[in-house]
Amino acid sequence: xxxxxQDRLTAEPAAKAVLDKKLKADIKALCKxxxxxxxxxxxxxxxxxxxxxxxxxxxxxxIADLLExxxxxxxxxxxxxxxxxxxxxxxHLIGVCESLSCELCGSGEILKxxxxxLKIEPGQTTKDGKFTLIxxxxxxxxxxxxxxxxxxxxxxxxxxxxxxxxxxxADK
Ligand code: FES
Numbered sequence: 001x002x003x004x005x006q007d008r009l010t011a012e013p014a015a016k017a018v019l020d021k022k023l024k025a026d027i028k029a030l031c032k033x034x035x036x037x038x039x040x041x042x043x044x045x046x047x048x049x050x051x052x053x054x055x056x057x058x059x060x061x062x063i064a065d066l067l068e069x070x071x072x073x074x075x076x077x078x079x080x081x082x083x084x085x086x087x088x089x090x091x092h093l094i095g096v097c098e099s100l101s102c103e104l105c106g107s108g109e110i111l112k113x114x115x116x117x118l119k120i121e122p123g124q125t126t127k128d129g130k131f132t133l134i135x136x137x138x139x140x141x142x143x144x145x146x147x148x149x150x151x152x153x154x155x156x157x158x159x160x161x162x163x164x165x166x167x168x169x170a171d172k
Pocket of ligand 1: 097141
Protein backbone atom coordinates (compact mmCIF):
# COMPACT_ATOMS: atom_id res chain seq x y z
CA UNK A 1 0.00 0.00 0.00
CA UNK A 2 1.26 3.45 -0.87
CA UNK A 3 0.40 6.51 1.19
CA UNK A 4 -0.21 9.58 -0.87
CA UNK A 5 0.18 12.94 0.76
CA GLN A 6 -1.91 15.91 -0.26
CA ASP A 7 -1.32 19.59 0.28
CA ARG A 8 -4.45 20.78 2.12
CA LEU A 9 -4.14 24.19 0.54
CA THR A 10 -4.54 22.78 -2.95
CA ALA A 11 -6.50 19.56 -2.24
CA GLU A 12 -9.47 21.37 -0.71
CA PRO A 13 -11.61 23.91 -2.55
CA ALA A 14 -10.34 27.44 -1.96
CA ALA A 15 -12.19 29.25 0.82
CA LYS A 16 -13.73 32.63 0.17
CA ALA A 17 -11.18 35.44 0.57
CA VAL A 18 -11.51 37.37 3.83
CA LEU A 19 -9.07 40.23 3.23
CA ASP A 20 -10.78 42.92 1.20
CA LYS A 21 -9.04 45.54 -0.96
CA LYS A 22 -8.89 48.09 1.87
CA LEU A 23 -7.37 45.62 4.32
CA LYS A 24 -4.79 44.51 1.76
CA ALA A 25 -3.88 48.15 1.15
CA ASP A 26 -3.52 48.66 4.93
CA ILE A 27 -1.25 45.62 5.10
CA LYS A 28 0.92 46.90 2.26
CA ALA A 29 1.18 50.29 3.98
CA LEU A 30 2.20 48.61 7.25
CA CYS A 31 4.86 46.58 5.45
CA LYS A 32 6.52 49.79 4.28
CA UNK A 33 7.12 50.83 7.91
CA UNK A 34 9.43 47.88 8.55
CA UNK A 35 12.81 46.81 7.16
CA UNK A 36 11.14 43.80 5.53
CA UNK A 37 7.51 42.81 5.15
CA UNK A 38 7.76 39.76 7.41
CA UNK A 39 8.66 42.10 10.30
CA UNK A 40 5.19 43.66 10.01
CA UNK A 41 3.43 40.43 10.96
CA UNK A 42 2.35 41.44 14.49
CA UNK A 43 0.79 44.78 13.56
CA UNK A 44 -0.84 43.11 10.56
CA UNK A 45 -2.41 40.47 12.81
CA UNK A 46 -3.67 43.31 15.06
CA UNK A 47 -5.14 45.16 12.09
CA UNK A 48 -6.89 42.11 10.66
CA UNK A 49 -8.24 41.07 14.07
CA UNK A 50 -9.52 44.61 14.71
CA UNK A 51 -11.32 44.54 11.39
CA UNK A 52 -12.61 40.94 11.43
CA UNK A 53 -13.03 40.40 15.18
CA UNK A 54 -10.80 37.33 15.08
CA UNK A 55 -8.24 35.62 12.87
CA UNK A 56 -9.91 32.92 10.79
CA UNK A 57 -7.73 30.30 9.07
CA UNK A 58 -8.33 31.86 5.67
CA UNK A 59 -7.05 35.24 6.90
CA UNK A 60 -3.83 33.58 8.11
CA UNK A 61 -3.38 31.91 4.72
CA UNK A 62 -3.87 35.22 2.92
CA ILE A 63 -1.52 37.07 5.28
CA ALA A 64 1.11 34.36 4.75
CA ASP A 65 0.75 34.77 1.01
CA LEU A 66 1.17 38.55 1.18
CA LEU A 67 4.22 38.30 3.45
CA GLU A 68 5.78 35.36 1.62
CA UNK A 69 5.67 33.25 4.77
CA UNK A 70 4.23 29.78 5.20
CA UNK A 71 0.75 29.58 6.75
CA UNK A 72 2.36 27.56 9.57
CA UNK A 73 4.68 30.46 10.44
CA UNK A 74 1.75 32.87 10.62
CA UNK A 75 -0.29 30.36 12.64
CA UNK A 76 2.62 29.87 15.08
CA UNK A 77 2.77 33.61 15.72
CA UNK A 78 -0.99 34.05 15.98
CA UNK A 79 -1.18 31.09 18.37
CA UNK A 80 1.71 32.23 20.57
CA UNK A 81 0.32 35.55 21.79
CA UNK A 82 -2.75 35.81 24.05
CA UNK A 83 -3.91 38.98 22.34
CA UNK A 84 -4.76 37.16 19.15
CA UNK A 85 -7.80 34.97 18.84
CA UNK A 86 -8.75 32.51 16.15
CA UNK A 87 -12.23 32.04 17.62
CA UNK A 88 -15.04 34.47 17.04
CA UNK A 89 -15.53 36.67 20.09
CA UNK A 90 -18.52 38.46 21.51
CA UNK A 91 -19.21 42.15 21.01
CA HIS A 92 -17.20 42.95 24.14
CA LEU A 93 -14.10 41.24 25.48
CA ILE A 94 -13.79 41.08 29.26
CA GLY A 95 -10.31 40.31 30.55
CA VAL A 96 -9.83 39.61 34.23
CA CYS A 97 -6.25 39.99 35.39
CA GLU A 98 -5.10 36.88 37.22
CA SER A 99 -1.52 37.89 37.95
CA LEU A 100 -0.20 38.07 41.49
CA SER A 101 -1.26 41.54 42.70
CA CYS A 102 -4.76 41.14 41.34
CA GLU A 103 -5.06 37.61 42.63
CA LEU A 104 -4.02 38.76 46.11
CA CYS A 105 -6.60 41.56 45.93
CA GLY A 106 -9.53 39.36 44.92
CA SER A 107 -9.52 38.81 41.16
CA GLY A 108 -10.62 35.23 41.86
CA GLU A 109 -13.85 36.54 43.37
CA ILE A 110 -14.37 38.89 40.42
CA LEU A 111 -13.90 36.05 37.97
CA LYS A 112 -16.24 33.81 39.94
CA UNK A 113 -18.91 36.53 40.02
CA UNK A 114 -18.56 37.19 36.28
CA UNK A 115 -18.81 33.48 35.48
CA UNK A 116 -22.00 33.29 37.50
CA UNK A 117 -23.52 36.49 36.07
CA LEU A 118 -22.69 35.70 32.45
CA LYS A 119 -23.18 31.93 32.80
CA ILE A 120 -19.95 31.20 30.94
CA GLU A 121 -16.45 29.97 31.65
CA PRO A 122 -13.26 31.79 30.59
CA GLY A 123 -12.83 31.40 26.84
CA GLN A 124 -16.58 31.31 26.23
CA THR A 125 -19.06 33.83 24.86
CA THR A 126 -22.53 34.56 26.24
CA LYS A 127 -25.47 33.15 24.29
CA ASP A 128 -26.52 36.64 23.18
CA GLY A 129 -23.03 37.21 21.75
CA LYS A 130 -22.45 40.29 23.90
CA PHE A 131 -19.55 39.24 26.11
CA THR A 132 -16.54 36.96 25.86
CA LEU A 133 -14.74 36.28 29.12
CA ILE A 134 -11.02 35.59 29.33
CA UNK A 135 -8.29 35.77 31.95
CA UNK A 136 -5.26 37.94 31.29
CA UNK A 137 -1.82 38.44 32.69
CA UNK A 138 -0.72 41.70 34.35
CA UNK A 139 -2.47 44.69 32.81
CA UNK A 140 0.10 47.11 34.19
CA UNK A 141 -2.28 48.44 36.83
CA UNK A 142 -1.08 46.44 39.84
CA UNK A 143 -1.51 49.43 42.16
CA UNK A 144 -5.21 49.40 41.25
CA UNK A 145 -5.75 45.66 41.71
CA UNK A 146 -7.95 43.89 40.97
CA UNK A 147 -8.07 45.17 37.42
CA UNK A 148 -10.46 44.24 34.63
CA UNK A 149 -10.10 45.27 31.00
CA UNK A 150 -13.26 45.51 28.91
CA UNK A 151 -12.43 46.23 25.28
CA UNK A 152 -10.19 49.30 25.59
CA UNK A 153 -11.39 50.44 29.03
CA UNK A 154 -9.50 49.56 32.20
CA UNK A 155 -11.57 49.19 35.35
CA UNK A 156 -9.52 49.60 38.53
CA UNK A 157 -9.99 48.27 42.05
CA UNK A 158 -13.06 46.42 40.90
CA UNK A 159 -15.45 44.89 43.42
CA UNK A 160 -18.11 42.27 42.73
CA UNK A 161 -20.79 44.85 43.65
CA UNK A 162 -19.71 47.07 40.76
CA UNK A 163 -19.97 44.41 38.08
CA UNK A 164 -23.58 45.06 37.04
CA UNK A 165 -22.93 48.74 36.41
CA UNK A 166 -19.59 48.02 34.72
CA UNK A 167 -21.23 45.54 32.34
CA UNK A 168 -24.05 48.00 31.62
CA UNK A 169 -21.57 50.79 30.91
CA ALA A 170 -19.53 48.52 28.62
CA ASP A 171 -22.57 47.62 26.55
CA LYS A 172 -24.04 51.14 26.19
S1 FES B 1 -1.27 42.03 38.56
FE1 FES B 1 -3.15 42.70 37.76
S2 FES B 1 -2.66 44.55 36.82
FE2 FES B 1 -0.74 43.80 37.47
